[in-house]
Amino acid sequence: MADQGTSGAVTTRSAGNRPEGSGPGAPLQTERGNTTIADAVVTKVASIAAREVRGVHGLGGGVSRALGSVTQRVGMSDERSQGVSVEVGEREAAVDLTVTVEYGESVPQVSQAIRDNVIKRIEGICGLSVTEVNVAVNDLYFPGDDVPEPQQPARVE
C-alpha cells in the first residue's frame, strides 16, 4: 500500500483471499454472462461510504455544493454525487473525492479511514477492484458555521 499524503493520495491494494461470490475475487465476466456496473452506482457507493466515516462533514467543494443545491431543487442531480468522480473499467475502479472535514479531526486519519471504507464498500457491493482513492480535503467545518447570526434588534419601531 502506498500512501502519498492527504490530497491526491494514492492507495493500492491487492484483492487478497475473499470468499467466492463477493468482493473483487468474484468474477464479473463468466461463461454464463457478464456483469457491468454503471458509473452512477460506483459514485453512489463511494459517496455513502465516505459519509459513513466519522469526521467527514460533507462532500464537494463550495462551488459544487452551491450548484448541487440548485440542481437538486430542479431534480437534476443527487446530493450524493457531489464531490465524487469515478472511473470505472470492466474489473477496476478509481475514485476521486473532495471532502470537508470537521475541525479538530486528524485529516490524515480521516482520509485513510475514507480510503479504507470506500475500498471495502466498492469491492463488497460492486465486485470491482479499487486501484485508487484520491482524497482532496478542501475545507474544514466548524460547528458554528451553521448557526445563523442573531438578529439585531430593530432600532426603530
Added chain:
Amino acid sequence: MPSVSVTPPPEVGGSPRVPLARLALEAALALPDVVGGEIGPHGLRVTVDAPAGLLRGVSVTAQADGRYAVDLCLTARMVPLVALSEEIRSKVQAAARHAGLADRLDTVDVDFAGVLTAADLLPPTSIVPPAGQPGQETVR
C-alpha cells in the same frame, strides 16, 4: 363486458426472442433485491412485447449459433451486486428451462444502472402542521 386477459398468447412457430425477454425480466424482477428495469444509457434495453407493451430493462439478440443472448439493465438495492447477478442468471435459466427454452438461451448479461438505499425506497412523508397553521408540506 367480458374481462380481457392480459396474458400474452403463446407464440407458435415464432422466434423465442420475445418470450425469452419476457421471462428473463419477470425472473429478475421477482427477486426482492431487484427494484426495476432501466432502458439503459442509450435506450437499447427495451423489447416490444406486442400484447403486453414495452418490456423496459431487457433486450434479447440472436447469436450465430441460433441461441439468444439476454441483456438486462436493472436498478437494485444496495447489496453485493455480483452475487445478485449470479442469482438473476440462475433464475433466468430456471425460467427458460421451465418454458422449454433452455436450449435457446445463451449468456445473460446484467448491467446495474443504479442502486437504491433504504432511504431512497421510503415513501414521501406527509407532515401535518399543528392546528392553527394552514397548509401541508410534503418532504422526501
